[in-house]
Amino acid sequence: MAGTQKERLVVIGNGMAGARVVEEILARDSDRFAITMFGAEPYGNYNRILLSNVLNGSQRTEETFLNPLAWYAVHDIQLHASVKATLVDRERRAVIGRPMRTDAPAYGLDGCAQAVPCVEEPYDKVIIATGSRPFVPPMDGMGKRGTFLFRTIDDCEQIAAYAKQCQRAAVIGGGLLGLEAARGLLTHGVEVTVLEAAPQPMSAQLDPESGDLLSRTLRQMDINVLLGKITTHILGEEYVTGLRFTDGSALETDMVVVSAGIRPIVEIATDSGLAVERGIVCDDQLRTSDPDVFAVGECVQHRGVIYGLVDPIWDQARTLADVITETNPASTYEGSKLATKLKVMGVELASMGETKKTEPDDEVVIYREPSRGVYKKLIIRDNRLHGAILLGEADTASTLIQMFSLDTALPERRADLLFGPANGASLLAAADLPDTAQICNCNGVSKGCIRAAIEGGCTSVMQVGAKTKAGAGCGSCQSLVAQLLETYADEVVEEPSEHYYVPGVPLPKPELIAAIREKQLKSVSAVFRELADGKEDPGSKIGLASLLKSLWPDEYEDERDARFINDRVHANIQHDGTFSVVPRIYGGVTSPAELKRIAEVAEQYNARMVKITGGQRIDLLGITKENLPKVWQALGIPSGHAYTKAFRTCKSCVGTDFCRYGLGDSIALAQKIERRYQGVESPHKMKLATAGCPRNCSEAYVKDLGAVAIGDGKWEIYIGGAAGGTVRKGDLLSTVEGHEQVLTYMGRFIQYYRENAKYLERTYGFAERVGIEHLRAVLIDDTEGICERLDAEIEKAVAAYRDPWSTEAVRPRNVSQFAGPLPVETSSGTWRETPREETVQ
Amino acid sequence: MSYSPVTETPPKPSHPRNTWSPTDPMDQVDLGSIDFIPPGEGRAYTFGRKTIAVFRQRDGRLFATDDMCPHKAGPLADGLVGSGKVICPLHMWKIDLETGRCLGENGAVRTYPVRAVNGRILVTLTA
Numbered sequence: 001m002a003g004t005q006k007e008r009l010v011v012i013g014n015g016m017a018g019a020r021v022v023e024e025i026l027a028r029d030s031d032r033f034a035i036t037m038f039g040a041e042p043y044g045n046y047n048r049i050l051l052s053n054v055l056n057g058s059q060r061t062e063e064t065f066l067n068p069l070a071w072y073a074v075h076d077i078q079l080h081a082s083v084k085a086t087l088v089d090r091e092r093r094a095v096i097g098r099p100m101r102t103d104a105p106a107y108g109l110d111g112c113a114q115a116v117p118c119v120e121e122p123y124d125k126v127i128i129a130t131g132s133r134p135f136v137p138p139m140d141g142m143g144k145r146g147t148f149l150f151r152t153i154d155d156c157e158q159i160a161a162y163a164k165q166c167q168r169a170a171v172i173g174g175g176l177l178g179l180e181a182a183r184g185l186l187t188h189g190v191e192v193t194v195l196e197a198a199p200q201p202m203s204a205q206l207d208p209e210s211g212d213l214l215s216r217t218l219r220q221m222d223i224n225v226l227l228g229k230i231t232t233h234i235l236g237e238e239y240v241t242g243l244r245f246t247d248g249s250a251l252e253t254d255m256v257v258v259s260a261g262i263r264p265i266v267e268i269a270t271d272s273g274l275a276v277e278r279g280i281v282c283d284d285q286l287r288t289s290d291p292d293v294f295a296v297g298e299c300v301q302h303r304g305v306i307y308g309l310v311d312p313i314w315d316q317a318r319t320l321a322d323v324i325t326e327t328n329p330a331s332t333y334e335g336s337k338l339a340t341k342l343k344v345m346g347v348e349l350a351s352m353g354e355t356k357k358t359e360p361d362d363e364v365v366i367y368r369e370p371s372r373g374v375y376k377k378l379i380i381r382d383n384r385l386h387g388a389i390l391l392g393e394a395d396t397a398s399t400l401i402q403m404f405s406l407d408t409a410l411p412e413r414r415a416d417l418l419f420g421p422a423n424g425a426s427l428l429a430a431a432d433l434p435d436t437a438q439i440c441n442c443n444g445v446s447k448g449c450i451r452a453a454i455e456g457g458c459t460s461v462m463q464v465g466a467k468t469k470a471g472a473g474c475g476s477c478q479s480l481v482a483q484l485l486e487t488y489a490d491e492v493v494e495e496p497s498e499h500y501y502v503p504g505v506p507l508p509k510p511e512l513i514a515a516i517r518e519k520q521l522k523s524v525s526a527v528f529r530e531l532a533d534g535k536e537d538p539g540s541k542i543g544l545a546s547l548l549k550s551l552w553p554d555e556y557e558d559e560r561d562a563r564f565i566n567d568r569v570h571a572n573i574q575h576d577g578t579f580s581v582v583p584r585i586y587g588g589v590t591s592p593a594e595l596k597r598i599a600e601v602a603e604q605y606n607a608r609m610v611k612i613t614g615g616q617r618i619d620l621l622g623i624t625k626e627n628l629p630k631v632w633q634a635l636g637i638p639s640g641h642a643y644t645k646a647f648r649t650c651k652s653c654v655g656t657d658f659c660r661y662g663l664g665d666s667i668a669l670a671q672k673i674e675r676r677y678q679g680v681e682s683p684h685k686m687k688l689a690t691a692g693c694p695r696n697c698s699e700a701y702v703k704d705l706g707a708v709a710i711g712d713g714k715w716e717i718y719i720g721g722a723a724g725g726t727v728r729k730g731d732l733l734s735t736v737e738g739h740e741q742v743l744t745y746m747g748r749f750i751q752y753y754r755e756n757a758k759y760l761e762r763t764y765g766f767a768e769r770v771g772i773e774h775l776r777a778v779l780i781d782d783t784e785g786i787c788e789r790l791d792a793e794i795e796k797a798v799a800a801y802r803d804p805w806s807t808e809a810v811r812p813r814n815v816s817q818f819a820g821p822l823p824v825e826t827s828s829g830t831w832r833e834t835p836r837e838e839t840v841q
Numbered sequence: 842m843s844y845s846p847v848t849e850t851p852p853k854p855s856h857p858r859n860t861w862s863p864t865d866p867m868d869q870v871d872l873g874s875i876d877f878i879p880p881g882e883g884r885a886y887t888f889g890r891k892t893i894a895v896f897r898q899r900d901g902r903l904f905a906t907d908d909m910c911p912h913k914a915g916p917l918a919d920g921l922v923g924s925g926k927v928i929c930p931l932h933m934w935k936i937d938l939e940t941g942r943c944l945g946e947n948g949a950v951r952t953y954p955v956r957a958v959n960g961r962i963l964v965t966l967t968a
Contacts, residue, residue, distance in 0.1 A: 027947045070914035074907070074950065504924075525881070525899055528923075536881070536899060536923030539935070561881025561899070565919040565930045568882075573930050577916040814879045821885035821892050821908070821918075824872055 014039025017297025055184030141234030354387030504537020587670035588616030655692030664709025720767025911948030
């Protein structure tokens with residue numbers, strides 16, 4: 001390729017559609033085009049679907065980025081961020097762009113900075129992916145302080161900031177996005193009113209009855225829903241104070257968010273002389289009226305339809321990439337059948353096709369259960385599904401969506417479609433489908449493609465997935481893939497690798513342990529050498545290391561390359577490659593002198609944030625790897641182990657030391673527990689707490705192990721609690737007397753967990769799997785006669801503990817354990833950029 | 842091919858696999874001793890604004906790539922290495938070190954020819 005000129009592809013728009021089509025193109029042929037992208041927003045692209053999560057604070061802005069700016073560099077894509085393409089000059093074959101003013105919204109009609117030179121990019125092919133902008137219904141007063149649209153990251157941030165000073169907020173628009181905006185606003189502590197012009201919310205997805213049901217559910221969530229309200233005026237002088245409606249009524253509010261639908265952004269196409277109706281008119285290959293100019297996404301009008309959901313856009317992007325890279329020049333996009341499955345404010349909802357009966361012979365099946373807010377409706381025509389609504393309960397949604405999009409014949413018992421078949425059989429007969437039917441909607445895999453893979457020798461769902469990517473997305477089509485295997489494969493093989501302890505060594509756990517013992521394998525590399533033909537699968541290293549360490553506590557050969565980076569450098573890696581340092585603070589009790597020292601270290605080594613953790617510790621964030629040993633030495637405090645699968649922390653309340661309700665000395669107990677079990681490794685992390693009374697201020701009920709004082713020197717020991725992604729109250733193991741007994745029983749449980757849990761199984765999963773009765777019998781009543789041995793084993797582990805910070809700060813395990821990137825002088829002194837096509841492949 | 846075995850002896854010109862004659866001395870950069878990288882691990886090297894990762898497998902094979910995961914720019918040099926693959930420490934994306942391609946995901950990193958000669962790591966920055 002060297003020396004030949006690449007075709008120049010200019011992509012206008014850097015949203016989800018633009019970035020997706022570029023990814024699809026790169027996946028087909030990464031060398032064909034020199035790619036330039038224009039993005040009116042100053043970011044890399046981000047997942048707009050998650051914006052409501054940014055607004056309600058459940059995700060940070062950064063988490064919505066699909067491709068960070070580095071992605072563009074990696075793929076040699078030139079990105080003009082904050083530059084708006086304004087014209088496709090088809091005579092001179094160049095795209096003209098103008099830098100945006102920093103204060104202008106990306107979707108605005110204008111907003112280009114004046115007196116700044118234009119950007120001009122010559123092209124061979126252009127893809128327009130300008131997307132859409134919010135529709136603002138005609139009304140007076142839009143633009144006053146306190147009026148917002150809901151479309152971009154900037155909008156979200158401004159809404160969140162403004163809501164802090166408000167008591168009441170109104171959302172104009174009761175569609176999907178409007179309700180998401182309302183949900184986001186609720187989290188900011190404002191009273192929220194949703195205003196919808198139609199007589200029901202979500203009229204695109206729901207019929208009137210399910211709309212009523214949803215309104216009722218929303219009202220129960222303290223959202224005021226006003227229907228049939230069309231706003232004429234936003235009231236207030238400089239700031240918003242209220243709204244007035246066409247019926248003459250009014251509403252007081254401190255802010256207004258308009259989310260009343262979207263309209264395609266088409267000006268660049270109009271100005272460039274392309275065919276535009278409501279959207280940019282495209283053929284079945286996403287080509288506009290100019291054969292070198294394509295379009296994709298929400299700006300496209302295809303066969304008269306404009307799509308505003310992601311699935312059709314993904315379909316369009318695939319076809320466009322097939323066509324433009326000529327990997328499949330005959331590929332066509334023939335429109336999408338719209339089906340959505342989502343949660344509105346925590347309420348499950350699936351909706352597809354029509355919402356009401358349109359033909360006289362349409363068969364309508366309805367199930368209502370108002371007390372639980374459940375409503376299910378099917379519209380059936382000629383024994384095919386033409387529409388469905390599932391509100392409040394959507395268990396059969398995936399199957400219905402498959403049947404709807406594949407247009408399959410329906411089972412006679414319609415109830416099976418609403419509740420699933422009573423006998424648990426599959427509703428869909430995959431064998432009856434045509435080869436063109438799309439089985440995996442996530443990755444766009446057809447039945448024909450899967451059938452070819454099976455006839456080509458795939459004998460398991462996993463193999464089909466590896467070959468075709470079918471089932472690799474949400475996984476809901478795997479049962480269909482299994483059916484196809486039964487139909488077309490000569491023999492169906494249950495994948496043995498599903499039972500392997502780690503993927504890289506072909507043995508289930510018991511056989512693996514037996515082989516390790518028999519061959520006396522004491523290092524990870526020895527296991528690979530003896531049991532995996534020398535293939536060192538990197539994904540298997542950590543699991544093997546954990547297993548070997550438990551099998552050979554004294555003789556395990558610790559190879560550092562088998563550790564995750566956190567355990568190589570005893571700190572927790574952060575998203576930018578820096579590390580977090582959490583010093584051990586026993587029981588969460590520190591001193592002024594210690595705090596001063598921590599503060600000095602934080603300043604000296606430029607900790608970018610100093611944060612109190614959930615486990616009552618102090619976290620110094622943004623420390624570089626090379627500074628870690630210096631930071632530890634300067635701190636002079638042992639490691640808090642906030643990075644490894646081990647005993648982490650034991651937090652406490654102030655207990656009898658200060659609290660007027662305290663029944664037991666929770667601080668002294670927490671400190672004893674932590675000094676004893678610090679750094680003891682286990683299948684997964686262990687977080688502990690002690691509480692001085694059942695008020696549970698330190699959350700001991702929901703910890704891996706918790707001790708709660710109940711008076712008279714008695715403590716309850718809880719195990720298997722969780723308050724992370726899973727929330728579970730711990731099981732009461734026993735009630736014991738005094739600190740020493742707490743320490744003994746906790747240690748006994750920890751050792752039993754170390755020996756019997758699966759790798760990466762938290763205590764809550766373990767406790768549920770083996771059952772609390774069993775644990776009580778073994779650990780309290782000693783029915784298996786192993787308590788003495790467990791106590792001795794945990795004592796050994798405690799005695800073997802060495803603080804890694806104090807030892808490895810002065811004596812690193814290898815010459816470059818804490819090395820950052822090593823600067824290298826080249827003879828020319830500078831890096832010479834290499835053309836991409838010469839090095840990749 | 843972006844790797845060659847670690848050799849402790851000078852390359853023999855007669856052996857095609859070990860033939861190495863620098864056409865442009867700037868192409869070959871000496872990164873220093875192989876001992877800087879513990880067996881089975883990776884380390885990062887910077888050249889001004891660019892950072893590359895060099896991986897030393899336990900079987901002696903060496904690989905070099907840009908030190909930036911195509912997913913979220915994670916530091917690949919801190920990843921887990923073996924059988925010609927590295928796993929990014931941030932979100933466990935797996936990358937084939939011979940081709941630079943991500944396995945199971947779209948994307949790729951640039952790879953560089955690298956070898957050890959007399960115990961020193963030599964990387965070719967321009968191919």
